[in-house]
Structure formats: structure tokens, C-alpha cells
Amino acid sequence: MYLSMVVPCFNEEHGLQRLHDALVAALSGRVRDYEVILVDDGSTDRTLREARRLAALNPRFRYVSLSRNFGKEAAMLCGLRHARGGRVALLDADLQHPPRLLRRMLALLDSGYDQVVARRGRDGENRVRSALSKMYYWACRRLVDVRLQDGVGDFRVLSRRAVDAVLSLPEYHRFSKGLFAWIGFDTAYVSFRNVPRGGGGSRWTFGALVNYGIDGLTSFNSRPLRLSIYLGVLVALLAGGYVLFVVANTIVDGVHVPGYATLLAGVLGLGGVQLLFLGVLGEYLGKSYFEAKRRPHYLVKESSPEFHPQARALR
């Protein structure tokens, strides 16, 4: 069955040739029909030129170039939409997703699974970062309906059925990890050791990861909003009890003026909780605002001839 490989690329000019060689080495003789779709996500270096060159060199390689940097999620969506294979693989351009695993993953897919996911170990990673990741996944398990797994990234092989299912989800804010978990279907896992990045640094700053995490927590249900109701009820009950106590105390004991600490703690504590949940509320409101605009996820600037509309009509 035809295999489409989708590779989002942002400023990967130095990695593409290496990726090309690794993919060809991993697939030649094993997979007969395949295409590699390089999605240039508005790179500011010569990634597009490299993609054009590889596409001219190797007919299995083709590219789509976006009009600006829309982010990896948009680039992956673009690649999935262009993929025509009965099986579709998603992998990073920086060789952190080793192509040699593809063979095992494809074999599993062919044995009847709809998704085969590569799970990465965290060795060699910053300790603080992996501890924070563990905490995050713990919180996710409690707050999010779909099961997100630690170490599971976007490296996966999907059946046509699974790809169509993901493409049928129209939301603007895409959190792929969650979308892939949401569609379900039989999923198999393959483990691999963490590979340091081939060249350049990770595009993920700590702040970007925190934002990504918040997106994950608020993309799947409104449980964080529900949490604010629970907390509100709890605080209201406590406050009610305390008011009763104060009133009773005043009746029995007369008026006592001190209470500065209690007052301050109450005002500040409640203020903080209110701001937090105002933020949560705003997060959902903001998401609805973006969904309501119904903007496209990305715009295509240029693509290889295979993807031109007239070529599509001929196929």
C-alpha cells in the first residue's frame, strides 16, 4: 500500500539532505511506493530552496510551502491534507524521529492497527523538564477526557481511516496529541531511545511549552470551568460557616475589632482564586472567538507540480 510521509520543516536547511538520505536508506527495498511531503512552515532560511532541490532530485519527494510560519500543528495538518497514501507517517525533520523505526511501525500497522505510535524515553533530558512533564501528564489524566501519554509525540503511522478521522475534526486550535487520542481506533506503541537533535536547537522555549500545556488542558472539555464551580461552592460554604461563627461570637462576646490578618488573607486569597478562574474563563472565551472566525489554518505560497490543482484533476 502507498505510504505518504509528512515532514513539517521550519528552518531545517541543514537537516533536509540528511533526512533525505536517512529516509531513502530506511525505506529502499522495503517499501515500494512512497512519497515524502516536506511542508515548509514559512522558514526564514533556505529550507524552501532545499525542498525544491530535493524534489527535483528525487521524484518521490514533493513539497508545500506555507506563506508564513503557522506553527507545527498547521504544517502537519497541511501535510495530512496533501497525503494520498493508504498509510501516512508523521515525522520531524531533525531526525529525532529515527526513520529506521518506520519498518517496525509499518509492520504493526499492516497487522491490523490504525495507529502505531512511537514512544520516546526521556533519558538525556533536563531533569527539571522531565519532572515538570510528569506533573503535567498527572494533571492531564485528571482534567482531560482523552488519555495523553508521556513521551508520546507526533511520530506515528496512521491508516487512511485514522487520517480521515483526524481531518474531519475542523477546530482551529489543534492539539494533535489530544486529537490523535480522541479519534481512538486500535493503537500500538513502539518505544525508542531519546535522540539528541541533529542540528540547531529546539524551537520550544519554556514559555512556549507552558502555553502548549494550557492549550492541552483546555482543548478537550470544560472541566477546568467545572472546577471553578466546585471551588466556589467550597469557599462559599466555608465563608458562610465563618460568618455564622462571627455573628454568634459577637452576640455572645460583644464586638472585637482585631482581625486584620484574617481579613487580609481572605481578601487576597479570594482575589487570587477569582483572577485564576477569570483567566480560565477567558481562555475558553478566546478559543470560541478564534473558532467563530473560521479562518483557514494556513495559506499555501507554493508547492511542487504534483500538488497543483490541474495535476490533481488529472490524477
Ligand code: UDP
Ligand atoms: N516545526 C514546524 N513549525 C514550527 C516549529 C517546528 O514545522 O513552527 C517543525 C520542525 O522543523 C521539526 C518539528 O516541527 O521538524 C519539531 O520541531 P523541534 O525539533 O523544534 O521540536 P522538538 O523536537 O523540540 O519537540
Ligand code: MG
Ligand atoms: Mg526536534
